[in-house]
Amino acid sequence: MRFRVQVMRRPGIADPEGATTARALNDLGYAEVTGVHFGRDIVVEVDIGDEAAAHARVTEMCERLLANPVIEDYTVERIL
Amino acid sequence: MRVAVIVFPGSNCELDTVHALRLLGAEPDLVFHRETDLSGADGIVLPGGFAHGDYLRTGAIARFSPVMAEVERHAAAGTPVLGICNGFQILTEAGLLPGALVANRDLRFICRPIHVRVESTDSILTRNAEVGRVLRIPLNSYEGNFVLDPSALEALNDRDGVLLRYSDSTGNVGDGSNPNGSTNSIAGTTNAAGNVAGLMPHPERAVEEILGSSDGRVLLESFVSSMEAIPA
Numbered sequence: 001m002r003f004r005v006q007v008m009r010r011p012g013i014a015d016p017e018g019a020t021t022a023r024a025l026n027d028l029g030y031a032e033v034t035g036v037h038f039g040r041d042i043v044v045e046v047d048i049g050d051e052a053a054a055h056a057r058v059t060e061m062c063e064r065l066l067a068n069p070v071i072e073d074y075t076v077e078r079i080l
Numbered sequence: 081m082r083v084a085v086i087v088f089p090g091s092n093c094e095l096d097t098v099h100a101l102r103l104l105g106a107e108p109d110l111v112f113h114r115e116t117d118l119s120g121a122d123g124i125v126l127p128g129g130f131a132h133g134d135y136l137r138t139g140a141i142a143r144f145s146p147v148m149a150e151v152e153r154h155a156a157a158g159t160p161v162l163g164i165c166n167g168f169q170i171l172t173e174a175g176l177l178p179g180a181l182v183a184n185r186d187l188r189f190i191c192r193p194i195h196v197r198v199e200s201t202d203s204i205l206t207r208n209a210e211v212g213r214v215l216r217i218p219l220n221s222y223e224g225n226f227v228l229d230p231s232a233l234e235a236l237n238d239r240d241g242v243l244l245r246y247s248d249s250t251g252n253v254g255d256g257s258n259p260n261g262s263t264n265s266i267a268g269t270t271n272a273a274g275n276v277a278g279l280m281p282h283p284e285r286a287v288e289e290i291l292g293s294s295d296g297r298v299l300l301e302s303f304v305s306s307m308e309a310i311p312a
Contacts, residue, residue, distance in 0.1 A: 009182075010229070012229060012230070013182075013227050013229065014182060014185070014225060014227045014261060014263070015182075016182065016183045016184065016185050016186070016187055016225065016261065017183060017187065020187055065136070065140060065141075065144070066136070068137055068140065068173065068180055070172070070178075070179065070180045070228065070229075070232075071180045071182070071227055071228075071229075
């Protein structure tokens with residue numbers, strides 16, 4: 001079973017890549033761009049038959065390692 | 081006084097750290113990250129480098145190295161624990177120090193001497209220094225931008241947990257003397273007990289005039305003297 005974990009910087013925490021890219025888009029004429037935020041996609045494959053149990057395990061992995069709760073939020077989504 | 085200098089796969093400042101500690105009269109031992117017993121250590125240093133390739137986040141994987149349970153135990157027991165650069169990043173990932181280190185504001189690797197101002201002397205890293213003293217020490221990092229949310233920042237300031245701030249050569253703190261965009265120009269912090277400290281610049285590279293500065297000495301001398309002051 002495969003899960004997509006998306007890790008995003010929490011609002012208010014500095015995201016230098018996002019800020020720099022937003023400025024570049026503004027410079028290209030996209031004046032409507034007010035923010036760009038970088039995240040990270042991680043696909044985790046697990047050998048568990050039950051989807052709820054697998055989801056709970058991957059969530060635990062996010063809490064412990066895949067995301068840093070001090071600065072990041074995450075979502076976990078089943079993918080094919 | 082025996083200091084365990086932890087070597088992670090990808091550490092690269094451990095020998096500089098050993099050299100500096102010896103110079104200051106301590107007895108450093110290189111300890112591989114798979115070690116699980118640090119019972120003979122009077123102090124612990126997590127040196128600079130790129131532990132585990134900085135994959136995922138800097139320090140994120142090193143924080144779970146087998147030795148870290150023992151580092152956490154020592155930290156809780158009051159043993160002086162110092163993290164330099166990557167070691168600082170590992171201590172924040174481990175939750176032993178607040179905040180996190182992210183990419184520099186200008187997305188450039190910074191490798192040059194910078195100035196920091198001593199903000200508090202209530203720690204193993206600054207106890208021999210004076211508040212307001214300006215030190216010239218090399219900075220060598222891409223992910224040196226210290227961040228934390230506003231409430232955590234307030235708590236850190238309230239308990240005098242900021243040890244060093246980036247400044248100019250005369251001690252003025254501001255955006256112009258903040259090399260990497262760190263929140264509040266923070267370059268080094270300590271925990272509430274004052275026995276765990278971390279900083280992004282490299283004091284071990286500034287301990288002899290031949291290195292261009294010996295300003296790092298007072299910080300490492302503080303660390304060495306704190307081992308004598310705190311029973312292991």
